[in-house]
Amino acid sequence: MAEIRNEVSTGSVVSANLRRIIDSKRAFRRALAQRPIDQKLALLDELRDRALAIREAAIRQKARVVEERLPD
Amino acid sequence: MTIARIIGILNQMEADAVVGRYAIGGAVGATFYLEPVATVDVGVFVVIPQQPGRALLSLRGVFDYLTARGGVVQGECIVVAGWPVQFLPPTSALVEEALAEAVSVDVSGAPARVFTAEHLAAIALETGRAKDYTRLLQFIEGQVIDESRFQLMLQRHGLSDRWRRFETRFLQDQS
Numbered sequence: 225m226a227e228i229r230n231e232v233s234t235g236s237v238v239s240a241n242l243r244r245i246i247d248s249k250r251a252f253r254r255a256l257a258q259r260p261i262d263q264k265l266a267l268l269d270e271l272r273d274r275a276l277a278i279r280e281a282a283i284r285q286k287a288r289v290v291e292e293r294l295p296d
Numbered sequence: 297m298t299i300a301r302i303i304g305i306l307n308q309m310e311a312d313a314v315v316g317r318y319a320i321g322g323a324v325g326a327t328f329y330l331e332p333v334a335t336v337d338v339g340v341f342v343v344i345p346q347q348p349g350r351a352l353l354s355l356r357g358v359f360d361y362l363t364a365r366g367g368v369v370q371g372e373c374i375v376v377a378g379w380p381v382q383f384l385p386p387t388s389a390l391v392e393e394a395l396a397e398a399v400s401v402d403v404s405g406a407p408a409r410v411f412t413a414e415h416l417a418a419i420a421l422e423t424g425r426a427k428d429y430t431r432l433l434q435f436i437e438g439q440v441i442d443e444s445r446f447q448l449m450l451q452r453h454g455l456s457d458r459w460r461r462f463e464t465r466f467l468q469d470q471s
Contacts, residue, residue, distance in 0.1 A: 250437070256331035257438055262404050264332045265299040268324065271334040272379070 299324065301377040302338060303408040305362075314361045316343030319398030319409045321384075321391075321416065326431055328401055329413045329440045333431075337373055337380040341395050341411075344385050358383050390415070390422055390453045414446045421455055421462060433466060 256264070306318050319325075322339030344355065359367075362374050373380035386392040394415035400407045411419070417435040420428040435441050450456050 253331045254438070257329070257440075261328055261401060262300070264327050265324075265403065267332040268327055268335065269298055271332060272336060275334045275336060 298377040298379055299338065300404045300406065302379055302381060303403050303406055305365075305376055306340060306408075307406060309358070309361060312361070313345060314357055315383075316345050317395060317398075317409075318342045319395050319411055321394065321411045321419065323431070325410045325416050326434070328410045329416070330431075330434050330438050333434075337382050339382050339384060341384050341386055341391060343395065355383050355385075388422065388453075390418055390449075390455075393449075393453075394419060413440045414442060414449055417441050417446060418449050418453065418455060421450070421458055422453070424458070429462065429466065432462070436467070 256267075259267075303320075306315075306320075309315050310318055319341050320328075320338065321341050322337075323333055323335035324338045326333070342358070345357070359369060359374055362376055363369065366376075368375045370380055373382045375381070386395050394411045397415065398409045398411050400409050402408075413435060417432050420432040420435070447456075447459075450459050
């Protein structure tokens with residue numbers, strides 16, 4: 225019974241923490257949405273640069289894997 | 297900031313009558329109302345001036361104008377100020393209305409015409425891809441839509457049933 229009680233109370237703590245995380249993320253997104261448009265558009269530039277860099281890195285990684293697999 | 301440069305170019309294109317009227321839609325348009333989300337291109341909806349003797353509208357004039365000013369054609373887009381820009385004539389009555397009712401927002405001292413939040417959300421519902429539904433959910437969660445205006449818009453454009461299905465699938469039992 226003590227184990228079950230512990231599990232339930234731990235579960236409540238996890239749920240409360242998860243709720244706090246979700247609320248915090250929501251508040252952060254809201255704050256971002258309320259930034260001046262010039263700042264938001266500048267962020268878009270940065271996000272795009274980052275997305276392209278990740279895409280290029282993934283392509284290079286794939287090419288390396290293919291090279292490693294090719295028979296001699 | 298390169299998107300600000302694109303806005304300057306769009307305003308000049310309108311002044312030079314290369315396009316009749318433009319408005320920014322898609323993910324960049326949504327940025328005017330929501331948090332920025334990564335996107336790889338700029339969607340610009342445009343009224344194309346009717347060319348004499350031609351039944352079909354053509355973006356040739358737009359591409360010629362921009363390539364003469366350093367733009368580089370990349371598939372369906374043209375790269376301007378480092379960004380692929382996709383020029384889109386309106387393909388539905390909803391998008392035509394969005395273009396006609398687009399609002400002007402000051403960006404670094406220049407006016408930028410962008411779809412209203414309600415039109416962006418309705419177009420997302422109309423287009424109906426997974427990423428469009430994600431964007432629609434962001435609009436709803438961000439509470440940036442005028443609910444009554446949105447519902448009237450959906451009724452006007454025959455999207456009420458689609459909205460009800462969306463509501464059932466994504467918004468019910470949210471507790």
